[in-house]
Amino acid sequence: MLLNLHVKNFAIIDEVDITLKDGLNILTGETGAGKSIIIGSVNVCLGGKISKDIIRHGADYAMVELLFETNSRMVTDKMKELDLPFDDGQVLITRKITNGKSISKINGETVTAQNLKEIAGLLIDIHGQHEHQSLLYRENYLDIIDRFAKEEASAIKQGLSKEYDTLAELKRQLSQLKIDEDKRLREISYLEYEVKEITEAHLKQGEDKELDDEYKKLSNARIIAEGLSQVHEYMGYQSAGSAGDNIGRSVKQLAKLMDYDKELKGFYNQIIDLETLVDEFNRNLSEYTSDLSNHEENFKGIEERLNLINHLKAKYGNSLEDIEKVMEEGEEKLEQYYHYEETLQALNRKIGQQEKEVKSLCEKLSEIREKNAKILSARIREALLDLNFLDIQFTIELTRKEHYSPNGFDDAEFLISVNPGEELKILSKVASGGELSRIMLAIKSVFADKDEIEALIFDEIDTGISGRTAQKVSEKLSEISKSHQVICITHLAQIASMADNHYIIEKHTDGITTKTDIRQLKEEESIAEIARILGGTVITKTVIESAKEMKQMAKKNKKS
Known part of the structure; x- marks a missing residue:
């Protein structure tokens, strides 16, 4: 409340x-x-x-x-x-x-x-005022009946809506599939070209991101190499005052001083470890720089591969997932076109079966509505008598449309006579x-x-x-x-x-x-x-x- x-x-x-x-x-x-x-x-x-x-x-x-x-x-x-x-x-x-x-x-x-x-x-x-004016529109009547019958009708209506959507999708597929022979052959040729182009690319998920990263690195190889050369100079042994040179000098000095104080051995061991780390760092840096200097051939291959991938993205989608989906859909359509008559027959059979299911649910829903409409109209008449309609006649008439919909094939009309003798x-x-x-x-x-x-x-x-x-x-x-x-x-x-x-x-x-x-x-x-x-x-x-x-x-x- x-x-x-x-x-x-x-x-x-x-x-x-x-x-x-x-x-x-x-x-x-x-x-x-x-x-x-x-x-x-x-x-x-x-x-x-x-x-x-x-x-x-x-x-x-x-x-x-x-x-x-x-x-x-x-x-x-x-x-x-x-x-x-x-x-x-x-x-x-x-x-x-x-x-x-x-x-x-x-x-x-x-x-x-x-x-x-x-x-x-x-x-x-x-x-x-707006709501009771809604009684002027017959499209609202079926909803009133369904609300009254919701305990019986709710599950049927949900099932009908779902089955009708399935039927609509099958009919959409049939509409897309129905083409003349010349167009079918053209479609096959076009789809074969698409599928072949994508298949021959041998795409791998995540490949485009990896290539982008590598392309970014190699296209800036000169800047990276110059920077690493400077780092190597700071860390190596060639320049006086570099990290490697200073560490080497420190090792020699501590080795001499240990003869006078055994406690210095701990410092000596630590700087030896540090020297080992610096040596390993400089070695790895040299190897990386050497590999970077031989990037031209790799760079060209990566550039060509990226151009291919971007070309396919421009044609078929913004991601490798989109491209793969296009290929899968193309292969599925090709199968349908290769076996066109069999596919048409199978799809028509599915539509026929689905139409029977939809019709069956429509009939069940209609039976529920018919039964509840009689009860509802009688109760509304009783309530109208209570509201001083002295000789009221009220009934709900259900008719069937020629086609069915997600809401069944029923149509409803409210009929009334408020004066004695009137039809x-x-x-x-x-x-x-x-x-x-x-x-x-x-x-x-x-x-x-x-x-x-x-x-x-x-x-x-x-x-x-x-x-x-x-x-x-x-x-x-x-x-x-x-x-x-x-x-x-x-x-x-x-x-x-x-x-x-x-x-x-x-x-x-x-x-x-x-x-x-x-x-x-x-x-x-x-x-x-x-x-x-x-x-x-x-x-x-x-x-x-x-x-x-x-x-x-x-x-x-x-x-x-």
């Missing part, structure tokens, strides 16, 4: 902090008080689009924080998958906006927009805005027992309704709130009276700046707010009594 909402410098909001509770949380307020801004801030925090004027005038940044508490296994698994800290069952989502840019964090760790939406989609479901018609052509909101609420109530998402937000759920219908909607929201945390913005007294927790959104101005605040109402304040909704500008004793009666009736309905 959503425990806390903290908004700062967001539109006309200076700073609000609200602690939400379990059950049915109702938010009310005057028109223009900022109710839509509250929902907008939640949407932004969960990865929604950022408008240019989102930062409060005069502020440097805007920030929204949502604190959730959950024991959902799906959330636990997703947090673990994304390597995010998650110890006490709490998830803190923060989004800070500065100069059109934003940074999102989950439990203190910066996350991508995609990861944010993945986590948010498991924690809260926001239902507003079933396509939902998108007959339902009004108010009816769409109630239909979506009916769908939400059906999914309440199946959905693991613990928090639901309803905005504009009361569009186009009043009276008895509004009462029915309030009862349905209360019913859903028994298993989910429900947060609902409303302008109807019937819905407000059903609140377990009632909050008011208020706008204050000092003539210069405008602020929006939100606070929880006590029982008496809740009655006064319901009276305001009922009575408008004039609140009489009769209106207040009506508000009290509505609260009392709501409490009775909750108990029954």
Whole structure:
């Protein structure tokens, strides 16, 4: 559930902090008080689009924080998958906006927009005008059925997607392979040339780097030789004052002095070792310099080899691995072209077998959808009756497309009749805005027992309704709130009276700046707010009594 909402410098909001509770949380307020801004801030925090004027005038940044508490296994698994800290069952989502840019964090760790939406989609479901308008588009219907049938359909859909991708790849291979005889012969000739050119190069992995190093050394041989000659002069015996000459003199001197003091033998032994090391160093240096002086022939061979390798890289790839891959693919294609008819037949057989597998999975998925569509349509109809559709008919019709896709070969249509005697018609052509909101609420109530998402937000759920219908909607929201945390913005007294927790959104101005605040109402304040909704500008004793009666009736309905 959503425990806390903290908004700062967001539109006309200076700073609000609200602690939400379990059950049915109702938010009310005057028109223009900022109710839509509250929902907008939640949407932004969960990865929604950022408008240019989102930062409060005069502020440097805007920030929204949502604190959730959950024991959902799906959330636990997703947090673990994304390597995010998650110890006490709490998830803190923060989004800070500065100069059109934003940074999102989950439990203190910066996350991508995609990861944010993945986590948010498991924690809260926001239902507003946009969502119930989605019922106007039939491409959304199949997804609703699949969500209802996910326990049966999920594994089949995953398998179908995988098998369909395999089929698509086989068809791609067939398309590439299908060529006329002249082109096939040209392809063979070209591939044979490529494979031969690469094969005859006898490339070895890592060879190019070794040759580059050797080329660098030999191309700078003169500079190296001159430098080593100087080193040899410093370390050798030819020059007075060189290391070798001084060490030799020191050896002779210590040999004489040992006759007078036996303790000097230790120094003598050390300098003998040093002389041996210097001798070995000078010998190795001379050999290296001698080899370097005979570099011309090696240099030419290395240069030619590097030119060949770089030529092949320019044609076939940036690395020896790329070149080898080109050769392997060329050899594989040659085998196919050498045995063209056999390859075509084998590939067609594979495609045929794969099509059978895909068709079989499509049929299984379709059977699952047919069965669940009947159950779902019956439950939606029952929920619609609860929402004051007096003589409603509702059904889900599944048809099959001529082709299959990663999502099967089904197409879905929602059909409805809202008046007695009327035939079933396509939902998108007959339902009004108010009816769409109630239909979506009916769908939400059906999914309440199946959905693991613990928090639901309803905005504009009361569009186009009043009276008895509004009462029915309030009862349905209360019913859903028994298993989910429900947060609902409303302008109807019937819905407000059903609140377990009632909050008011208020706008204050000092003539210069405008602020929006939100606070929880006590029982008496809740009655006064319901009276305001009922009575408008004039609140009489009769209106207040009506508000009290509505609260009392709501409490009775909750108990029954």
